[in-house]
Amino acid sequence: MSQEISVAEEQAVKAYGWAARDSTQVLSPFHFTRRHEIVSEATKVGCNVTKFKVGDMAGVGCMVGSCRSCDNCTQDSENYCPKMVWMYNNPNKDGPRTFGGYSNKLVVEHFAVQIPENLSLQGTAPMLCARITVYGPMRYFGLIEPGAKVTVISTSPNKKKEAMEQLGVDEFLISHDPEQLKAAMDTMDGIIDTVSVPHPLLSLIQLLNTNGKLILLGAPVQPPELPVFPLKLGRKLIAGSATGGMKETQEMIDFAAKHNITADVEVIPMDYVNTALERVAKADVKYRFVIDVANTLNSPY
Amino acid sequence: MSQEISVAEEQAVKAYGWAARDSTQVLSPFHFTRRHEIVSEATKVGCNVTKFKVGDMAGVGCMVGSCRSCDNCTQDSENYCPKMVWMYNNPNKDGPRTFGGYSNKLVVEHFAVQIPENLSLQGTAPMLCARITVYGPMRYFGLIEPGAKVTVISTSPNKKKEAMEQLGVDEFLISHDPEQLKAAMDTMDGIIDTVSVPHPLLSLIQLLNTNGKLILLGAPVQPPELPVFPLKLGRKLIAGSATGGMKETQEMIDFAAKHNITADVEVIPMDYVNTALERVAKADVKYRFVIDVANTLNSPY
Known part of the structure; x- marks a missing residue:
């Protein structure tokens, strides 16, 4: 059940991640480990991966794991599994905690969604938390x-x-x-x-x-x-209501692709992050900042 | 649409009514106009009445009127009609206010339910508010x-x-x-x-x-x-959730009749009312008092 997409050896050519509030709901200080809503291109796939091939676009939202066997999980509500593992800053069986978009191992296949070719990566990133959180309960x-x-x-x-x-x-x-x-x-x-x-x-x-x-x-x-x-x-x-299950997240992405809907975003480079956070605090963004995190996996931060 | 069952000229031989809190939610003083959840035998029916014949058992719950044409009314939710007329102490087009079980004109046919023969009148009375209020939302x-x-x-x-x-x-x-x-x-x-x-x-x-x-x-x-x-x-x-519509109230009564379910009650005569209220305040009743109101329509109270 646990097929991993390893991105440890090869960095993504295109990779976007969006960063939100920290666990105290306060905007500062900003830690890169808080990064979630991540989209990228599959540059390598493991032998057990069936959902993606090299060159496919993939996205990961709020969670990277769950028990896969409880009532919630078997009814496509992994987001309400008591053992759900959040994408970032969550105790994880494979390490001290999850690191969001700063991880070197990203996610098991089940928790990645396929992003159709007609959707822009940068405009799709915020869908994986913000939009599914609205779409799911609707x-x-x-x-x-x-x-x-x-x-x-x-x-x-x-x-x-x-x-x-x-x-x-x-x-x-x-x-x-x-x-x-x-x-x-x-x-x-x-x-x-x-x-x-x-x-x-x-x-x-x-x-x-x-x-x-x-x-x-x-x-x-x-x-x-x-x-x-x-x-x-x-x-x-x-x-x-809180975020969404994987099935409904994929459904939401497919709906967006069918109707060619993406989010209005402003793409920023990594070193603009602190300025961006100040602008978020002033509500000066339409409507999401998306960080271009390509080539930052070895960042010392 | 407004067929009335007149009981002005002939008093019911069997008639039970249950009295609840007054409009301030306080148990005293007790007014007979507060009486609702009324059951009785039809002793006379008007020429436009189609749902009842003489000898049938009928019950009236929390309401005696509504607009009959709004979205709520046409979708069997008369209980949420903005013009719904409560059974007791409610301004009424035909008089200063409704008088519950102390009325001399009881109700239009639509707001009366049929009570199957196998249900006891006294055990059915509390169903018309208390039980439908639970059954409806369930x-x-x-x-x-x-x-x-x-x-x-x-x-x-x-x-x-x-x-x-x-x-x-x-x-x-x-x-x-x-x-x-x-x-x-x-x-x-x-x-x-x-x-x-x-x-x-x-x-x-x-x-x-x-x-x-x-x-x-x-x-x-x-x-x-x-x-x-x-x-x-x-x-x-x-x-x-608040009480129920007429369709679901009838459905609840029919369900009760099918499974032979009535309420546990203690039937009291009219002159026991004040004692009963004191016992209600002490939770000393299993589980409803039902007042035998037969022959009290001309009471001076």
């Missing part, structure tokens, strides 16, 4: 429907033009505008809430119609208040 | 499965014997015993939480397995804390 909770009306709920009025004209959403709702919230009450089948800072849930619950679903993807340090009665009044639900 | 959230293991979670060890031996549950878990809770972690597909007093949700969430569902039926005055991260770790959900 799929599971039945919120993907052709022709569905899509509303962006934002604190930033200045994002409206881009959302409506370039990203093609149907509505744009300012989350702190009581009039707009009131007008949209009882209209939404589901809300994907990606906010990690504390925020009240009542106004979001009120936007939902009967049987509506509020899916929380952020992880606020302080638990919010749960307005029970508004949930009861329309059999509404609040759920949490 | 059905909707997929928690009814033949052969499912049933665990009662209780604060009262002294209820264990009865639960295991008479009610036939598989397990009995004391909600404040950390060892028992730990042993049962990650094992439950769903929990129906009927507690209205404030209580922490974390230990219940931890009992759920991946994709587990915690359904809140109580209405605590203070909103509890929502532990977001534990929800995320297994794509778990918390939902609210």
